[in-house]
Amino acid sequence: MDNPINIEPKVIDENRQGEATLSAPSGKSNGKKLYLESYGCQMNFADSEVVASILANEGYETIRNADEADIVLINTCSIRENAETRVRNRLTDFKRRKQEEPGLVVGILGCMAERLKKNLLEEEKLVDLVAGPDAYRDLPNLISEVGGGQKAVNVLLSREETYADISPVRLDEGGVTAFVSITRGCDNMCSFCVVPFTRGRERSRNPQTIVQECRELFEAGYREVTLLGQNVDSYRWNMTSKGEIKNPEEDTTNFAQLMEMVALVDPKLRVRFSTSHPKDMTDEVIEVMAKYNNICPYIHLPVQSGNSEVLKKMNRGYTREWYLDRIKKIRAIYPGCAISTDVIAGFCGETEEQHQETMSLMREVEFEYAYMFIYSERPKTLAERKYEDDIPTDTKKRRLNEIIDLQREHSLKANVAQVGQVQEVLIEGRSKKSEDQQCGRNPWNTMVVFPKTKHAKGTYIQVKITDCTSATLMGEIVE
Ligand code: SAH
Ligand code: SF4
Ligand code: F3S
Numbered sequence: 001m002d003n004p005i006n007i008e009p010k011v012i013d014e015n016r017q018g019e020a021t022l023s024a025p026s027g028k029s030n031g032k033k034l035y036l037e038s039y040g041c042q043m044n045f046a047d048s049e050v051v052a053s054i055l056a057n058e059g060y061e062t063i064r065n066a067d068e069a070d071i072v073l074i075n076t077c078s079i080r081e082n083a084e085t086r087v088r089n090r091l092t093d094f095k096r097r098k099q100e101e102p103g104l105v106v107g108i109l110g111c112m113a114e115r116l117k118k119n120l121l122e123e124e125k126l127v128d129l130v131a132g133p134d135a136y137r138d139l140p141n142l143i144s145e146v147g148g149g150q151k152a153v154n155v156l157l158s159r160e161e162t163y164a165d166i167s168p169v170r171l172d173e174g175g176v177t178a179f180v181s182i183t184r185g186c187d188n189m190c191s192f193c194v195v196p197f198t199r200g201r202e203r204s205r206n207p208q209t210i211v212q213e214c215r216e217l218f219e220a221g222y223r224e225v226t227l228l229g230q231n232v233d234s235y236r237w238n239m240t241s242k243g244e245i246k247n248p249e250e251d252t253t254n255f256a257q258l259m260e261m262v263a264l265v266d267p268k269l270r271v272r273f274s275t276s277h278p279k280d281m282t283d284e285v286i287e288v289m290a291k292y293n294n295i296c297p298y299i300h301l302p303v304q305s306g307n308s309e310v311l312k313k314m315n316r317g318y319t320r321e322w323y324l325d326r327i328k329k330i331r332a333i334y335p336g337c338a339i340s341t342d343v344i345a346g347f348c349g350e351t352e353e354q355h356q357e358t359m360s361l362m363r364e365v366e367f368e369y370a371y372m373f374i375y376s377e378r379p380k381t382l383a384e385r386k387y388e389d390d391i392p393t394d395t396k397k398r399r400l401n402e403i404i405d406l407q408r409e410h411s412l413k414a415n416v417a418q419v420g421q422v423q424e425v426l427i428e429g430r431s432k433k434s435e436d437q438q439c440g441r442n443p444w445n446t447m448v449v450f451p452k453t454k455h456a457k458g459t460y461i462q463v464k465i466t467d468c469t470s471a472t473l474m475g476e477i478v479e
Contacts, residue, residue: 030059035069036171039087040077042274043228044110046179048075049168051109051136056169058140067097071105071143073129076112078194080376084112091124098126105129105146109136111198115379117155127151133184133199134158157185157200164209167216176428176458178222180213181205182258183229187241188277190304191315191382192347192375195230204235207253207261214265223426223458224270227262232273233280256284263292268460270426271295272445275302278326279317283333290334298368298445299330302342306361307354310347315382320361327365338414338444340369343403346396347375348387355399362406368414368444370407374400408470415446415468422464422478423448429457448473 034055038048051073052062066072072094077083091106098104107129108120114132121127128146131139132155142152162184170178186195187202214225229235237253238246245252253261255273263271271292276285276299289295301323305311308319318326330337343358362370374396377389391399423442431437431449439449442463449472450463463475 028059029061032060032070033063033068034060034071034073035063035066036073036075037066037090038075038110039083040075040079040111042179042226043181043184043230044075044077046168046181046228047110047133047136047163049171049179050163050166051075051139052171053166053169054136054139062169062171066094070103071107073107073109075110076108078111078115078198078378080373080378082376087112088124091126095126105143107131107139107142107146109133111194114155114157114198114200115194118151118153121151121153129153130155132157134161136163137161159201159203162203162205164205167213170217170220170222174221174457176222176426177224177226178217179228180210180217180225181229182210182227182232182255183235186230187234188231188317189315189382191313191386192304192344192378194378194381197380199230202230202234204237207237207258210258211261211265214262214269218266218269221458223268223460224272225262227259227271227273229273230275231277231280232275233277233282233285254282254284256282256288259285259295260288260292263288263295267294269294270443272298274300276300277317278303278323281326283329286330286333286337289337296443296445297334297337298340298443299337300340300342301326301330302371303358303361303365304342304344305347305350305354306358307350310350310354313349313383313387314344314347320357324361324364338368338446339365340371340445341365341367342371342373344373344375345400345403346391348383348389348391350375350391350399355402359402359406362403362410366410366413367407368446369411370403372400372403372407412468412470415470415473418442418446418465418473419468420465422462423473423475424460425450425463425475427453427455427457427459427461442473446473447471448475450475450477453477 036048038045076087094106105128106126108127109131113130120130128151129142130153134157135154138154145152183204185200185202189196233255235255238250239252303323304314306320377384425440425442425448427438427440431439436452437449438452442448448463462478464478465473465475467474
């Protein structure tokens with residue numbers, strides 16, 4: 001973990017610099033072993049399951065031990081410089097193996113592949129294959145090109161690809177929680193962000209395939225789905241961005257409607273989603289959340305800054321007042337809904353007063369959690385072209401630490417308030433710290449740890465909260 005600043009790392013995303021190594025069964029084997037490692041956000045994790053599925057169909061067996069692999073694929077992230085540095089460091093681990101075994105195929109997938117394209121082949125000599133996020137269907141061909149002694153690159157971005165028809169191989173067989181992509185790409189062009197360059201234009205996936213995937217997951221024993229998009233609120237099917245109907249014969253679907261369709265799959269299937277965008281989140285979304293017990297009372301609503309001028313430079317499309325109004329609406333329509341956020345410290349030109357406004361917004365909202373980052377300039381973004389990255393690193397770090405300290409207070413306060421409550425927890429498995437404990441999240445997305453029960457993962461249980469830290473709740477089972 002190169003990102004020690006998350007006080008509540010609960011999702012596999014770049015916010016927690018999630019790293020996943022994956023294994024999957026394969027049908028007819030072609031004798032080749034594939035090792036897949038993922039960095040970055042939940043969407044990358046979901047994509048790795050699509051990749052595993054595409055290659056399993058070609059007979060590749062996905063394994064967990066890199067040393068036994070014939071093919072190593074690394075699904076990468078570019079969001080901040082340190083995300084890329086991490087992958088480059090990881091590549092050195094494979095250098096020696098490649099010298100001993102020149103036949104080993106090493107491929108880079110995902111956002112770094114898209115950002116750096118064939119330059120990656122020049123910069124990292126051991127890399128044989130580079131495939132961007134919309135090129136995964138081409139992986140079997142790319143791998144055979146490499147087998148023929150060439151280097152292979154496909155970084156074409158698509159306006160249509162959603163991998164809607166591909167049933168992802170779930171790499172945590174027997175799992176409880178799953179990610180389901182509902183959109184790809186992003187059209188927002190926040191000035192600090194590399195995602196529109198690495199993921200391309202935004203497109204929504206056919207709602208029927210989403211519901212079908214959720215239904216299959218439920219039938220396979222999964223009890224929680226997280227609907228994923230860079231901006232889930234701009235999900236739209238059969239509608240243009242201006243709201244015009246594309247095909248009059250077919251229904252239109254917006255995000256609130258999609259969420260409702262997924263909630264109706266089964267009352268025992270928890271529904272979560274990420275990420276909401278303050279400029280696009282409608283009251284209808286909050287109303288649907290409040291209507292269904294199985295849609296979790298938790299919204300991740302990244303604010304980035306509490307100052308309207310900075311928000312304007314960030315091209316976020318809302319002001320401080322607008323953001324606070326969204327918070328007011330959530331509290332009015334769905335009292336008790338937990339809210340988390342993302343904050344960037346030290347964006348170009350940020351003054352001390354502007355930083356203080358971020359702090360004051362945090363005090364006003366009292367977020368349950370936050371993911372907090374130092375601004376990292378990314379090549380080709382609007383901010384890189386237009387503004388100077390002029391806040392000294394020490395100042396950025398000091399501001400970040402102030403933000404972290406404040407958030408820790410708020411998270412602790414929110415958790416302390418839950419001590420004594422009886423909450424429904426979905427058991428996710430054994431606790432990481434102890435064999436004698438199990439863990440799972442409450443509806444508000446906080447991890448709860450409790451003494452091991454006779455119940456298997458995937459079971460809902462009632463837990464009485466007895467103690468907490470700023471990151472975790474501790475409890476005991478209520479029979
Ligand atoms: N689509 C989501 C964010 C995805 S990236 C949204 O719009 O909210 C996750 C978080 O990384 C962002 O919310 C932002 O806080 C942070 N981030 C993105 N680019 C960054 C950069 N250049 N430097 C530092 N943090 C960044
Ligand atoms: Fe990046 Fe903004 Fe799109 Fe989020 S909404 S992915 S921050 S451009
Ligand atoms: Fe990283 Fe790409 Fe996700 S840049 S955060 S892996 S969309």
